[in-house]
Amino acid sequence: MSAAPAGFAALFAPYTLRSVTVPNRVWMAAMCQYSAEAVGPDAGVAQDWHFAHYAARAVGGAGLIIQEATAVSPEGRISPYDLGIWNDTQVEALRRITSFVKAQGVVPGIQIAHAGRKASTDRTWTGGAPLGPGEHGWQPVAPSAVPFAEGHPLPHELTVDEIHAITARFAAATERALTAGYEVVEIHGAHGYLIGEFLSPHSNKRTDEYGGSFENRTRFALEVVDAVRAVWPRELPLFFRISATDWLEEDGWTGDETVRLARLLQEHGVDLLDVSTGGLAPGVKIPVGPGYQVPFAARVKAETSLPVAAVGLITEPEQAEKILANGEADAVLLGRELLREPYWARRAAAELGAEVRTPAPYHRSW
Numbered sequence: 001m002s003a004a005p006a007g008f009a010a011l012f013a014p015y016t017l018r019s020v021t022v023p024n025r026v027w028m029a030a031m032c033q034y035s036a037e038a039v040g041p042d043a044g045v046a047q048d049w050h051f052a053h054y055a056a057r058a059v060g061g062a063g064l065i066i067q068e069a070t071a072v073s074p075e076g077r078i079s080p081y082d083l084g085i086w087n088d089t090q091v092e093a094l095r096r097i098t099s100f101v102k103a104q105g106v107v108p109g110i111q112i113a114h115a116g117r118k119a120s121t122d123r124t125w126t127g128g129a130p131l132g133p134g135e136h137g138w139q140p141v142a143p144s145a146v147p148f149a150e151g152h153p154l155p156h157e158l159t160v161d162e163i164h165a166i167t168a169r170f171a172a173a174t175e176r177a178l179t180a181g182y183e184v185v186e187i188h189g190a191h192g193y194l195i196g197e198f199l200s201p202h203s204n205k206r207t208d209e210y211g212g213s214f215e216n217r218t219r220f221a222l223e224v225v226d227a228v229r230a231v232w233p234r235e236l237p238l239f240f241r242i243s244a245t246d247w248l249e250e251d252g253w254t255g256d257e258t259v260r261l262a263r264l265l266q267e268h269g270v271d272l273l274d275v276s277t278g279g280l281a282p283g284v285k286i287p288v289g290p291g292y293q294v295p296f297a298a299r300v301k302a303e304t305s306l307p308v309a310a311v312g313l314i315t316e317p318e319q320a321e322k323i324l325a326n327g328e329a330d331a332v333l334l335g336r337e338l339l340r341e342p343y344w345a346r347r348a349a350a351e352l353g354a355e356v357r358t359p360a361p362y363h364r365s366w
């Protein structure tokens with residue numbers, strides 16, 4: 001292989017998936033803002049906060065913005081303050097965001113989600129405790145009637161008809177995402193929310209066709225993928241976010257199962273696996289440190305042909321560049337670092353001798 005040309009940075013090489021070309025590999029990870037109205041006609045509707053938040057990261061040069069977990073149905077919200085995509089008022093407000101993001105040459109993506117048994121909790125900054133019906137809360141649903149943790153409510157165990165209805169909600173949300181102008185849909189299968197709860201034997205105790213064997217535990221995930229892919233245009237990419245491990249010593253979802261599912265996801269039309277970890281069970285030991293989840297992405301990349309994105313404590317331009325140059329991932333997703341520094345991509349480009357698009361009114365500053 002010939003050496004990369006001087007000034008070449010893998011981090012700033014464009015990346016094409018289906019017909020969408022993302023201008024670089026610095027992507028913004030989904031991060032809930034818990035800043036929508038909880039009830040009334042504006043429930044789940046994007047506000048000025050959401051516009052300003054995403055607009056700043058688009059101006060800041062991220063190549064792709066994956067909007068926060070956006071609920072496919074009211075009871076699929078993590079908190080009552082989550083964004084939703086179950087009605088047309090929500091679509092109209094989101095269109096303003098996608099249109100601005102696209103005008104910056106940045107690809108707008110959306111994470112569609114159902115929180116399962118981890119639904120109906122307070123905002124993280126007021127403690128994140130489960131909310132009762134008097135506090136805009138509701139009874140969560142799950143594959144099995146097993147609460148997330150002590151003090152969390154007993155979830156309602158979904159019937160097969162109810163599972164099918166939620167799958168249809170994911171499809172309807174995808175159709176709305178297209179109307180709202182998104183170019184990437186990411187299905188949230190990670191962090192112990194509904195799809196992850198079906199995957200893990202720790203939370204899925206079902207004895208019907210949705211529980212037990214690997215084939216049965218992955219059935220809901222694959223049905224959601226099929227339903228979404230059926231309505232999402234062929235020319236647009238579909239991502240799936242997974243927790244590659246529950247970090248449980250016993251009865252958790254494993255790295256081996258992740259690799260096995262990754263191959264199936266690709267067969268079902270998923271274009272990229274966003275590889276995170278954890279979130280299914282409280283109190284597990286996680287060896288948190290710089291890039292601690294990268295090996296999970298690298299393993300999927302090495303053992304399958306599905307493209308992957310790495311996430312988790314990726315904060316330095318050199319670190320991100322190495323992950324790509326070593327072939328451990330096809331892109332990096334930044335979360336908290338982009339909250340601290342919306343213009344991180346600009347700094348990284350400067351440090352790596354690469355270029356990132358500058359909005360015309362700012363030309364005199366760079």
Ligand SMILES: Cc1cc2nc3c(=O)[nH]c(=O)nc-3n(C[C@H](O)[C@H](O)[C@H](O)COP(=O)(O)O)c2cc1C
Nearest residue numbers: 029030031032068069311312313314334335336337
């Ligand atoms: C405020 C906040 C909100 C988050 N919300 C989501 C979310 O909506 N969906 C999701 O998949 N992950 C969510 N995450 C996890 C991030 O996407 C990311 O995986 C995690 O923060 C690790 O990356 P980082 O070290 O770059 O922050 C959230 C994280 C933070 C800090």
